[in-house]
Amino acid sequence: MTPEYEQMMAYVDGELDAGARAQFERAMATDPVLARSVAAQRALRARLLVSLDRRLAEPVPERLLQTARTAPAGAAPVATLSLWRDRGRSQPQAPRFWALPAALAASLLLTGVLAVALWRTPGGGGLALQNGQLLARGSVAQALSTALVNSQPADAAVRIGLSFREHGGRMCRTFLVQAQGSAGLACRSGSEWVIENIAPALPGPGAAGNLRTAGSEWPAALMHAVGQRMDGEALDAPGEERARAQGWAR
Amino acid sequence: MSAELSAELAAFREQLVALLPRLRRVARGFARAAADADDLVQLSLERALQRWRQWQPGTRLDSWLFGIMRNAWIDELRTRRRRGEVLLAEEAGVEITDAGASDPLEALAIEAALHQLPEEQRLAVLLVLVEGLSYKEAAEALGVPVGTLTSRLARGREALATALA
Numbered sequence: 008m009t010p011e012y013e014q015m016m017a018y019v020d021g022e023l024d025a026g027a028r029a030q031f032e033r034a035m036a037t038d039p040v041l042a043r044s045v046a047a048q049r050a051l052r053a054r055l056l057v058s059l060d061r062r063l064a065e066p067v068p069e070r071l072l073q074t075a076r077t078a079p080a081g082a083a084p085v086a087t088l089s090l091w092r093d094r095g096r097s098q099p100q101a102p103r104f105w106a107l108p109a110a111l112a113a114s115l116l117l118t119g120v121l122a123v124a125l126w127r128t129p130g131g132g133g134l135a136l137q138n139g140q141l142l143a144r145g146s147v148a149q150a151l152s153t154a155l156v157n158s159q160p161a162d163a164a165v166r167i168g169l170s171f172r173e174h175g176g177r178m179c180r181t182f183l184v185q186a187q188g189s190a191g192l193a194c195r196s197g198s199e200w201v202i203e204n205i206a207p208a209l210p211g212p213g214a215a216g217n218l219r220t221a222g223s224e225w226p227a228a229l230m231h232a233v234g235q236r237m238d239g240e241a242l243d244a245p246g247e248e249r250a251r252a253q254g255w256a257r
Numbered sequence: 258m259s260a261e262l263s264a265e266l267a268a269f270r271e272q273l274v275a276l277l278p279r280l281r282r283v284a285r286g287f288a289r290a291a292a293d294a295d296d297l298v299q300l301s302l303e304r305a306l307q308r309w310r311q312w313q314p315g316t317r318l319d320s321w322l323f324g325i326m327r328n329a330w331i332d333e334l335r336t337r338r339r340r341g342e343v344l345l346a347e348e349a350g351v352e353i354t355d356a357g358a359s360d361p362l363e364a365l366a367i368e369a370a371l372h373q374l375p376e377e378q379r380l381a382v383l384l385v386l387v388e389g390l391s392y393k394e395a396a397e398a399l400g401v402p403v404g405t406l407t408s409r410l411a412r413g414r415e416a417l418a419t420a421l422a
Contacts, residue, residue: 020392056387071277
């Protein structure tokens with residue numbers, strides 16, 4: 008692309024400031040070739056518009072109208088989440104986790120690695136695959152059902168991050184398997200904890216007085232998933248106790 | 258949700274509705290077949306609503322949505338490649354666009370010329386020449402520097418002019 012062509016294009020597209028525009032127009036007045044190029048560009052744009060503007064008159068499918076009017080909207084940022092998000096990253100990164108079970112087959116290899124890792128948690132199997140859903144078992148299920156964020160032991164093998172209600176009404180909790188460096192999100196369905204997301208935990212900032220975890224850190228991608236699912240705010244301690252007393256029912 | 262926030266969200270949804278025809282038109286620049294394009298619009302709407310608080314009022318909502326659509330399309334292509342799916346046949350798009358055009362030959366010619374362009378050039382042409390975004394807005398929506406956008410636009414333009422001459 009020559010500078011002249013670039014200038015001509017910017018003129019046609021209205022990208023020149025007033026001074027440059029005036030100068031270009033003076034040049035065009037004495038240069039019939041330039042004037043013809045401008046006319047050709049304008050004609051091309053007009054042709055595109057005539058043809059493509061017709062598409063705007065096509066009826067919009069009802070399902071798209073429905074989506075725009077009723078699809079769930081993200082909750083406002085909550086204090087609990089900002090705790091995580093403020094850690095050096097102002098924007099949550101693009102999800103880099105494996106949504107389950109939709110992508111289960113597709114990412115079987117990677118998920119398999121994590122699933123095997125979780126399986127070997129102390130206290131027995133950590134996961135079970137049933138009807139295409141990944142379910143919590145053993146120490147993971149135990150922690151999801153019984154642990155409270157504020158009263159769990161600092162060295163718990165499976166730590167709970169936060170608890171919340173998702174847009175669909177289910178209760179969900181994030182968990183982290185310290186020894187395996189895996190973090191996940193599980194939601195209560197009936198009497199099971201369905202694991203919705205799982206991701207490798209990030210290496211933590213070390214033991215330098217960090218309150219959350221000594222050796223592992225919550226991945227931003229998981230927090231992003233939480234932010235998208237969360238309806239309202241994360242449960243506070245009394246809310247968590249109430250939810251536990253009700254068996255984490257909807 | 259506070260009353261103020263609910264009102265904001267309701268207004269946001271109505272803006273989405275108003276933009277639907279243009280969202281569908283741009284989606285056709287990514288996915289040629291109408292059914293694929295509408296799926297892309299739907300996914301983009303869902304994502305836009307999930308993160309609607311990230312949109313800055315006072316900035317153009319349309320170019321923000323086009324950016325979301327571009328990312329959704331990239332994810333979609335990745336998923337399909339993993340699953341070994343293929344896109345709908347190209348002809349499906351041509352037939353549908355053609356319907357209702359007062360000059361079907363012209364519509365077909367434009368359609369064919371646009372779709373001969375590499376996707377990156379096609380999107381630059383559509384966002385600037387058809388949707389009327391500035392270079393800066395189009396570059397942001399497509400996630401590229403302005404210089405990259407203008408060179409894609411120049412090449413796309415030249416190729417279109419040759420194809421439609």
